[in-house]
Amino acid sequence: MNRPLGITVSRHIMDSQRLHPEATGDLTGLLNELIVAAKTISAEVNMAGLADILGMSGKTNIQGEHVQKLDEFANNTIKRRMARCGYLCAMTSEEEADIIPVAEGYEGKYTLAFDPLDGSSNIDVNVSIGTIFSIHSRLSPDGSPGEESDLLQPGRRQVAAGYIVYGSSTMLVFATSDEVHGFTLDPSVGEFYLSHPDIRTPKKSKYFSINEGNYHYWQEPVCRYLEHVKKVDKATGRPYNARYIGSMVADCHRNLIAGGIFLYPRDSKSPTRAYGKIRLLYEAAPLAFIVEQAGGRAVTDDGREILDIQPKELHQRVPVIIGSSHDVDTFLEFMNGKK
Ligand code: AHM
Ligand code: MG
Numbered sequence: 001m002n003r004p005l006g007i008t009v010s011r012h013i014m015d016s017q018r019l020h021p022e023a024t025g026d027l028t029g030l031l032n033e034l035i036v037a038a039k040t041i042s043a044e045v046n047m048a049g050l051a052d053i054l055g056m057s058g059k060t061n062i063q064g065e066h067v068q069k070l071d072e073f074a075n076n077t078i079k080r081r082m083a084r085c086g087y088l089c090a091m092t093s094e095e096e097a098d099i100i101p102v103a104e105g106y107e108g109k110y111t112l113a114f115d116p117l118d119g120s121s122n123i124d125v126n127v128s129i130g131t132i133f134s135i136h137s138r139l140s141p142d143g144s145p146g147e148e149s150d151l152l153q154p155g156r157r158q159v160a161a162g163y164i165v166y167g168s169s170t171m172l173v174f175a176t177s178d179e180v181h182g183f184t185l186d187p188s189v190g191e192f193y194l195s196h197p198d199i200r201t202p203k204k205s206k207y208f209s210i211n212e213g214n215y216h217y218w219q220e221p222v223c224r225y226l227e228h229v230k231k232v233d234k235a236t237g238r239p240y241n242a243r244y245i246g247s248m249v250a251d252c253h254r255n256l257i258a259g260g261i262f263l264y265p266r267d268s269k270s271p272t273r274a275y276g277k278i279r280l281l282y283e284a285a286p287l288a289f290i291v292e293q294a295g296g297r298a299v300t301d302d303g304r305e306i307l308d309i310q311p312k313e314l315h316q317r318v319p320v321i322i323g324s325s326h327d328v329d330t331f332l333e334f335m336n337g338k339k
Contacts, residue, residue: 008192009191009192012181012194013031026087026110027110030088030112033081033085037081040081042164042166045070045166070123070129075117077116078112078131083101084103085106088102088106088108088146089150091112091113091114092113092314094116094282094283099148099314107144111146111150114133116131117129118282119247119249122245122246127246128167128245129249130166130253131166132163133161133162134286136150136158136159151314152281155284160175161286161287163253167250169185170184171183171195171253173199173256180199182197184196200295201255201295201296202324206260207243207255207258208261208263209260209261210242210244211244218267218268219266219301221334222334222335225330248264252323255323260323261324261327263320264277265320276318276319276320278320279318280309280316281315288306288307296324296328297322297328299322299328300318303335306318
C-alpha cells in the first residue's frame, strides 16, 4: 500500500482498519490505548535521571509520594490503563507471577502479554530499553473473565505484536498479519509519526549479537558457529561485526533495520538456563512475529519455529535465534551437523 510519510500512528491505524470492512475497531482502540501508555512510559524514561527515580524504589519523593523504579512504573502504567480499556479479557506481564484480570464489566475480546521494560540491566545506566507487547484473540467465550489458556497460545496466532524502544529517540514498531511499520515519537507534539513504512529486514547481514561471556557454557556447535562468523573470509563478508546491547528489544530493533542475527541459545550456566534466558510470551514470540513479518526468521537452537511453539506456562523460557534469514539458516546448518 502506498502511504504518505508524515502521518500519525492513529491515522495510520484507522486507514489500515478501512481495508478490513469486517473490523469492529476494537484492535484500533486497543492499540491506541497502548500507545498512550507507551508515551507515558517514554516521558518517564526520559525524565528518569532528572526526577531522581533511578534505582530508588521504596523511597519517597519531595511530595511524599512513593517513588517507583522505572520497571514498576512501566508495569503499573500498562496494567492500570489497559484494565479498563474494554478491549481485553486478561493480561500477563513479565513482572507478575500470575494472570492479570481486567476490571469487572470491562471484558473484551483480546489478550495482552507484555514485558513492561525489557533490558533490566540497562535501566539504570541510560542505555536503550523497551516495552514489548503481544495480542491474541481470546479462546474462551466473550463477556466472561479471561483465563490462563487464553494467554497460552502459539505466537503464530498473534493478531498484532509490537515494541517501543526508548533510545536516542522513542520508536514504536508494530506488526499485524498484513504489515510492519515503524513510527518515531516527536516529543514536542507527543505524536508518533510514520518513519519506517513497510519494514523489510536484510536477508543477509554482517552483524551478530550474543553475550559471548557465555561461550564456555554453550553447546559445541554454537561455539563453532561463533568461530565461523568471526573468521576472515572476504568473499562471504566475514568477519561479521559484534553488536550486543543487552536489551533484546534494542538488539532486535537494530538487527531489524540494519540486518543481523541475535542469539540467546541454551547454556549450562545454571539449571534454570536449560532453555536459555528469554521468555516465550513476552519477548521471543512478539519479536519473532515482527521479524518474520519483515522477512526474517526466528527459531530455537534445535530448529523449531518460535511461532509454532505451544506455550505451557506463562513464564516459559525458550532458546532464541532470530534475525536475517540467511544467517539463521546458516546457524541451523551448524546445529544440524551440516557445517
Ligand atoms: P529482562 O527481561 O530482565 O530485561 O531480561 C531479558 C534480557 C534481554 O533483553 C537481553 O537480551 C538479555 O536479558 C541479556 O541477558 P545477558 O545479560 O545474560 O546478556
Ligand atoms: Mg525482558
